[in-house]
Amino acid sequence: MGSTTAAIVWGVPVKPAELLCNLDAFRKAISPIHSLRLCNQFGKGENVGITKLPKELIGFIEEELLALLRQQEEHVGRGWHSQHRCFEGTCRPSDHMDDVGFPSEAETYDSMVEDALTELLKTHSDWRVEDWRTDEGFDLPVDVQKLVDAEIAAQFDNYRDGIVWEYCRKNRDEWPSNVCLRMESQGNNDVLRKHFGLRALIMDENLDDATIEYLQRTDRRYSQGLFELEKATICYLILPPQTAKWRIHLDRDCDDFSGESARSMLIDRNSLDLTEEHRRLFTRAMSRLAFKPSVHPSQLRATLSAAFSVTGSSSRHAPPPATDKNPPAEEKSRKDAIITNRVKALNETLPSRKNKNKNKNKNKNKNKNKNKNKNKNKNKNKNKNKNKNKNK
Numbered sequence: 001m002g003s004t005t006a007a008i009v010w011g012v013p014v015k016p017a018e019l020l021c022n023l024d025a026f027r028k029a030i031s032p033i034h035s036l037r038l039c040n041q042f043g044k045g046e047n048v049g050i051t052k053l054p055k056e057l058i059g060f061i062e063e064e065l066l067a068l069l070r071q072q073e074e075h076v077g078r079g080w081h082s083q084h085r086c087f088e089g090t091c092r093p094s095d096h097m098d099d100v101g102f103p104s105e106a107e108t109y110d111s112m113v114e115d116a117l118t119e120l121l122k123t124h125s126d127w128r129v130e131d132w133r134t135d136e137g138f139d140l141p142v143d144v145q146k147l148v149d150a151e152i153a154a155q156f157d158n159y160r161d162g163i164v165w166e167y168c169r170k171n172r173d174e175w176p177s178n179v180c181l182r183m184e185s186q187g188n189n190d191v192l193r194k195h196f197g198l199r200a201l202i203m204d205e206n207l208d209d210a211t212i213e214y215l216q217r218t219d220r221r222y223s224q225g226l227f228e229l230e231k232a233t234i235c236y237l238i239l240p241p242q243t244a245k246w247r248i249h250l251d252r253d254c255d256d257f258s259g260e261s262a263r264s265m266l267i268d269r270n271s272l273d274l275t276e277e278h279r280r281l282f283t284r285a286m287s288r289l290a291f292k293p294s295v296h297p298s299q300l301r302a303t304l305s306a307a308f309s310v311t312g313s314s315s316r317h318a319p320p321p322a323t324d325k326n327p328p329a330e331e332k333s334r335k336d337a338i339i340t341n342r343v344k345a346l347n348e349t350l351p352s353r354k355n356k357n358k359n360k361n362k363n364k365n366k367n368k369n370k371n372k373n374k375n376k377n378k379n380k381n382k383n384k385n386k387n388k389n390k391n392k
Contacts, residue, residue: 007241008272009201009236009238009239009241010238010239010274010278010282011201011236011237011238011239012236012237012282012286012291012293012350012351013234013235013236013293013294013295013296013299013350014235014236014237014291014292014293014294015235015292015294016080016084016179016202016233016234016235017080017081017083017084018291018292018294019200019202019235019237019289019291020080020179020182020183020188021070021073021074021079021080021081022070022073022289022290022291023188023191023192023289024073024080024182024188025066025069025070025072025073026066026069026191026195026288026289027187027188027191028069029062029065029066029069030191030195032065033062033065036050036058036061036062037058039051040053040055040058066288066290067290070290077098077099078099078171082095082096082099082171083171083174083175083178084175084233086168086169086171086172086175086227087171087172087175087176087231087233088229088231088232088233089222089227089228089229089230090219090221090222091168091171092153092157092221093156093157093164094152094153094154094156094157096164096167096168097153097156099167100163100164100167110137110138112152112155113137113138113148113152115155116148116151116152116155117129117138117148119151120147120148120151124147127144132144168227169227172227175233176204179202179233183200183202188200192237192285193240196281196284196285196288196289197239197240197281198237198238198239198240198281198282198285199237199238199239199240199241200235200236200237200238201235201236201237201238202233202234202235202236203233203234203235204231204232204233204234205231205232205233205234205298206230206231207229207230207231207232207298208298208301210301211232211297211298211301212229214297214336214339215229215297216229217332217336218336218339218340232296232298234296234298234299237282237285237286237291239278239281242271279351282351283351286351292347293346293347293348293350293351294347295343295346295347295350297339297343300339300342300343
């Protein structure tokens with residue numbers, strides 16, 4: 001028998017693959033960063049230059065280390081980004097060329113390069129292909145190599161081999177359990193709680209028809225994937241929720257009698273407000289883990305499913321009037337633009353690294369203005385004292 005838990009929590013939406021990659025990188029950096037700080041503060045011995053480095057420089061080294069580890073996590077084979085693309089239905093066969101070992105032989109790749117160059121020569125007649133041919137194949141300029149790689153990927157997208165399909169299906173099926181394993185059993189939730197005072201709320205939601213149609217119209221990736229759109233992984237950084245529990249004692253001697261019972265509780269309205277300390281927790285986590293706010297369009301389900309005119313400034317709707325089931329393309333485009341702008345506006349209003357820098361600049365400007373005013377007042381007082389002395 002299923003159970004439903006309803007709660008109201010403060011949270012910031014982030015991309016699930018980004019959350020997993022960046023948390024993995026941060027977890028790997030914890031020990032080196034700890035050692036770096038200890039050496040900086042308590043290092044002893046001759047020519048121990050690290051003890052002389054200012055904290056600002058130590059912080060810069062930490063950020064560079066985190067950025068390097070995040071980059072490594074993003075490009076790891078069958079990593080979180082690759083698995084997530086399979087799950088949400090945005091991967092292409094060419095995304096799995098390296099994963100399935102295609103092409104398996106050098107001769108196969110050379111023939112694909114030949115075919116790609118033949119196709120590209122139709123629009124680049126000035127190329128001298130023979131100048132790039134060597135005994136070992138081709139030595140292409142960087143810009144030409146990029147075009148050739150793109151052409152080979154386009155050719156591979158038409159090559160729907162069973163191996164690619166099975167590989168993608170495996171990623172798709174294993175994604176939910178892999179996410180749960182990494183967050184719960186392997187400690188990423190503990191890292192979030194211990195270092196940032198937050199939790200991750202991750203859910204796999206079934207997409208409704210309106211959301212699927214919107215995604216396919218506005219993002220080409222969703223209309224060219226190997227599988228149909230079905231689900232989306234929704235991810236939030238949230239404050240740890242406070243739960244209330246109670247037990248109900250049943251009289252086991254009631255025989256065939258049955259009854260109903262209710263339980264009520266009073267919630268302090270002020271406890272629902274977001275405090276400055278809460279804001280600092282979100283801002284620090286978004287900055288340190290390099291997260292960007294990302295609202296999934298499915299979270300605007302009420303707006304997406306509306307069959308009548310909507311505006312980006314209001315989420316209240318009157319009962320929908322009768323409309324055509326198949327509105328014209330212009331009407332669909334107009335509504336798509338409204339949803340896209342709404343998602344963009346929400347992402348810009350949520351706390352992020354960029355907002356943190358803006359606040360820093362504001363504080364700097366405030367301090368500059370304060371110092372200017374102080375200096376002006378000092379100069380005024382000096383001039384007044386000089387004038388008094390002259391009069392005396």
